[in-house]
Structures are given as structure tokens and as C-alpha cells.
Amino acid sequence: MNDIATTAGNTHPMISMTGVEKWYGAFQALKDINISVAKGEKIVLCGPSGSGKSTLIRCINHLETYQKGEIRVSGTVLGHQAKTIDAVRREVGMVFQQFNLFPHLTVLENCMLAPLRALKLSRQEAEGRARQLLERVKIAEQADKYPAQLSGGQQQRVAIARALCMRPQVMLFDEPTSALDPEMVKEVLDTMIGLAEEGMTMICVTHEMGFARQVADRVIFMASGAVVEEAPPAEFFSNPKHERTRKFLGEILGH
Amino acid sequence: MGRDEFLFLLIGLKWTVALSAIGFVCGCLAGLVIALLRTSGMRPIERATAGYIALFQGTPLLMQLFVVYYGLALIGIKMDAWAAVAVGLTLHASAYLGEIWRGGIEAVPRGQTEASKALALSYSSRMKDVLLPQALRISLPATIGFLVQLIKGTSLASIVGFTELTRAGNIISNQIFQPLTVFGIVGMLYFIMCCPLTIYGAYLERKFAASAR
Numbered sequence: 001m002n003d004i005a006t007t008a009g010n011t012h013p014m015i016s017m018t019g020v021e022k023w024y025g026a027f028q029a030l031k032d033i034n035i036s037v038a039k040g041e042k043i044v045l046c047g048p049s050g051s052g053k054s055t056l057i058r059c060i061n062h063l064e065t066y067q068k069g070e071i072r073v074s075g076t077v078l079g080h081q082a083k084t085i086d087a088v089r090r091e092v093g094m095v096f097q098q099f100n101l102f103p104h105l106t107v108l109e110n111c112m113l114a115p116l117r118a119l120k121l122s123r124q125e126a127e128g129r130a131r132q133l134l135e136r137v138k139i140a141e142q143a144d145k146y147p148a149q150l151s152g153g154q155q156q157r158v159a160i161a162r163a164l165c166m167r168p169q170v171m172l173f174d175e176p177t178s179a180l181d182p183e184m185v186k187e188v189l190d191t192m193i194g195l196a197e198e199g200m201t202m203i204c205v206t207h208e209m210g211f212a213r214q215v216a217d218r219v220i221f222m223a224s225g226a227v228v229e230e231a232p233p234a235e236f237f238s239n240p241k242h243e244r245t246r247k248f249l250g251e252i253l254g255h
Numbered sequence: 256m257g258r259d260e261f262l263f264l265l266i267g268l269k270w271t272v273a274l275s276a277i278g279f280v281c282g283c284l285a286g287l288v289i290a291l292l293r294t295s296g297m298r299p300i301e302r303a304t305a306g307y308i309a310l311f312q313g314t315p316l317l318m319q320l321f322v323v324y325y326g327l328a329l330i331g332i333k334m335d336a337w338a339a340v341a342v343g344l345t346l347h348a349s350a351y352l353g354e355i356w357r358g359g360i361e362a363v364p365r366g367q368t369e370a371s372k373a374l375a376l377s378y379s380s381r382m383k384d385v386l387l388p389q390a391l392r393i394s395l396p397a398t399i400g401f402l403v404q405l406i407k408g409t410s411l412a413s414i415v416g417f418t419e420l421t422r423a424g425n426i427i428s429n430q431i432f433q434p435l436t437v438f439g440i441v442g443m444l445y446f447i448m449c450c451p452l453t454i455y456g457a458y459l460e461r462k463f464a465a466s467a468r
Binding site: 062096159162 | 367369372373374384389392
């Protein structure tokens with residue numbers, strides 16, 4: 001599988017994207033994306049809507065295809081064969097803006113499904129793992145409820161627990177707080193901060209700049225499908241180099 | 256109308272129920288295959304199943320039964336009326352149920368597919384555990400509505416000489432010359448089968464509408 005045990009002693013980046021390009025027909029959604037994420041690193045991706053940030057992280061677990069370039073996830077080249085795609089998806093957890101919990105399953109069943117089916121764990125193991133992670137996102141007492149009976153913030157925490165039940169090496173967050181009422185944003189961000197503190201490799205598409213300041217190792221700013229600027233948060237916020245970055249920061253921090 | 260005549264009608268009723276059950280059960284199995292092929296994402300297969308559905312939705316059930324019963328006999332496949340009608344109803348039901356469930360599968364929000372893909376679930380698990388339970392739930396009222404159509408549709412089997420409820424009524428009516436009484440009773444028997452289903456379908460529809468809020 002890991003066909004590229006290249007330079008000895010050199011550990012692979014967890015995720016590397018080289019020259020990734022994507023088109024929707026004539027529209028180019030991603031332009032020459034080169035990003036490398038080390039193990040344990042936390043990246044915040046931001047940019048105006050339509051800038052390609054969601055598309056970019058959705059390429060990492062092959063929810064979107066790309067036409068040029070290469071993506072590697074912990075050394076495995078993400079090809080188009082079902083086998084490598086599934087191998088990568090087992091290592092990469094994702095949390096969506098709309099939660100996307102399975103409405104016909106209870107919270108506990110939501111968390112158990114993928115470990116049972118994709119990892120072939122026993123029911124007992126899967127349930128143990130699910131209860132432990134629900135405990136960790138502080139929602140264990142809701143295990144037997146259905147998603148519709150929970151608040152948005154609780155649902156999103158369940159979604160995080162569900163993804164963690166696969167014991168992924170990387171977590172992708174696609175605007176996890178954008179669909180939440182303001183008073184519920186904090187509980188989700190706190191969960192994400194906890195995860196970051198434990199050393200999870202994370203890529204977060206978010207407009208929560210406070211979160212970026214507190215947690216991110218690097219902030220990547222995208223516009224029109226290309227990476228415009230990439231810097232540690234202190235530098236990114238205090239001394240943005242590009243005009244487009246300054247304009248964007250002015251708009252979201254302006255009041 | 257005497258007791259013997261009424262019993263004869265009940266025997267016809269038994270065959271109507273049997274035909275409906277076979278058509279529905281076999282139609283469900285075949286319809287599930289049609290629905291999955293119709294949503295497979297593979298163009299040629301989607302086109303072919305769309306054609307299959309259009310063919311059965313675009314022609315009368317009576318003609319479909321004729322083709323299976325007389326047409327297949329002409330090319331050497333001889334079936335008795337019972338088997339021919341069962342095959343005809345199965346094909347008919349598979350097309351309609353396939354289309355109903357295709358709609359159900361497509362009505363499940365895209366995020367459900369994405370979330371299950373992101374969790375590394377295989378196609379079969381995605382369908383069996385995530386999409387179909389939701390799709391069938393969405394389609395249940397329409398499915399029951401079709402079952403009612405199918406029960407009434409079995410009356411066309413009388414044309415190819417199969418003695419189900421309608422043909423039994425015809426025979427009795429010709430014997431005792433009381434068409435109004437006989438067909439009144441036949442109609443009542445259909446009604447007793449179909450009406451509870453219709454009411455149940457409407458109930459489910461209300462229930463789902465309430466839980467979707």
C-alpha cells in the first residue's frame with residue numbers, strides 16, 4: 001500500500017496536495033493547490049464564499065474528484081480505485097455544516113454504524129467505543145435519542161463523535177458552526193479545541209477567527225480557487241501581505 | 256343468490272388475493288433491483304431502466320397481460336393463464352415500484368450519501384443501512400397507493416380466462432341473471448380489501464408529514 005517509503009527516516013506529511021486542479025466544466029474551482037499538512041498540525045482554511053475551500057477539503061476524502069495533480073493521505077496516493085478511496089476514508093473523518101446525522105438511527109447507532117460496517121468491529125466493541133466518545137463530547141446521556149430530538153449544537157457534537165469512532169488520523173471540518181444558532185457555537189468550538197489539544201491533525205474550513213487564533217498552526221487564505229496567503233495566525237491577522245486578505249479580514253473582523 | 260354462488264365468489268376472491276400478493280412481492284423484489292439500477296450512476300444502465308419503466312407506464316396493463324399470455328405462446332413459451340398473469344403483474348409492478356422508489360432514493364438529502372461515504376461505508380452498506388430505510392419510508396404512502404391499484408388491476412386477469420374475483424362474478428351473473436346483486440357484492444369485496452389500505456396510506460402520509468416538521 002504505502003508504495004513510497006522514500007527518503008529514509010523522513011516521515012511523510014499527513015496530507016500533501018501537489019498541483020491539484022479541479023474544473024466544473026469550464027469553471028476552474030481549484031488552481032494549482034500545493035499544501036502539506038504535518039501530523040498533529042492544525043490548519044484553518046478561510047476565504048470568501050465560492051473561493052473553493054470546501055471543494056478543497058472535500059477532495060481529500062474524495063467526495064469531490066480532481067482532474068490534475070496528486071493528493072496523498074499518510075503516504076497513500078488517493079487514486080480513483082474504490083479500494084484506495086475507502087482506505088483513505090477510514091483514516092479521514094469529516095464533519096459537515098449540516099451535521100448529516102442519519103435521522104432514522106439513534107445517536108448511539110449513528111456512532112456504531114461505520115465501525116461495525118467499515119471496520120468490522122463486534123457490536124460490543126463498537127458500542128463501547130461509541131459510548132466512550134459520546135462521553136467525551138459530553139452527550140452520553142442522549143445516546144438513545146434520535147438526532148431530531150437534539151439541538152443543533154448537540155447534533156454537531158454527535159457528528160464529531162461519530163467521525164471519531166473510526167479513530168481517524170485526520171479530521172476535516174467543513175464550516176462546522178455555520179448552521180448553528182450563536183449560543184451553540186461555543187460548545188462545538190470547545191469540543192474542537194479539546195480535540196486539537198490532544199494532538200489531532202485537523203483542517204478546518206471556518207470563519208471563526210477566534211478559533212483560528214487560538215488553535216491554528218497555520219491559516220490558509222483562499223480566493224477564486226487559489227491559495228493566496230499562508231501564515232501562522234499571529235502574522236496572518238496582524239500583518240496580512242495581500243490586498244485580498246486585508247479586504248477579507250476587514251470584512252469579517254470589521255465590526 | 257345462494258350460498259354456493261357466494262362461495263364461488265369467495266374462491267375467486269382467494270385468487271385475487273393470491274395474484275395481488277404474488278404480483279406485489281415479486282414486483283417489490285424486481286422493483287428494488289430496478290430502483291437501484293435506475294440510480295446506479297452508470298448512464299447506459301440508467302437509460303435502459305428508464306426505458307423499461309417508460310414502456311410499462313406507457314402501455315395499458317391489459318395489453319401487457321395479452322402480450323405475456325398470447326405473445327409468448329406465439330414464440331413457443333407456453334404458460335398457463337395463472338403463470339402468465341403472475342409474470343405480467345410482476346413486470347408491471349416492478350416498473351411502477353422501481354420508479355416510486357427511485358424517487359424516494361433521490362429524495363433523501365445528498366448529505367446522507369456524503370456522510371456515509373466519508374465514513375468509508377461501502378455501496379451496499381450505504382444503501383442498506385442509510386439510504387433505503389429513509390427512501391422506503393418516504394415512498395411508503397405511494398407504495399401502498401400502488402398496491403391498491405394492483406389489487407384492482409388483477410381484475411384484468413379475467414380477460415385471459417383466469418377465474419379471479421371479477422370473472423367469478425361474471426360467471427355467477429350469467430347463471431342467475433342478477434348482475435346488479437352479483438357485481439354489487441363483487442365491488443364490495445374489492446372495496447373491503449382496498450379501502451383499509453387507502454386509509455392506512457393516508458394515515459402514514461399524515462404521520463410522516465408531522466414527523467418531518
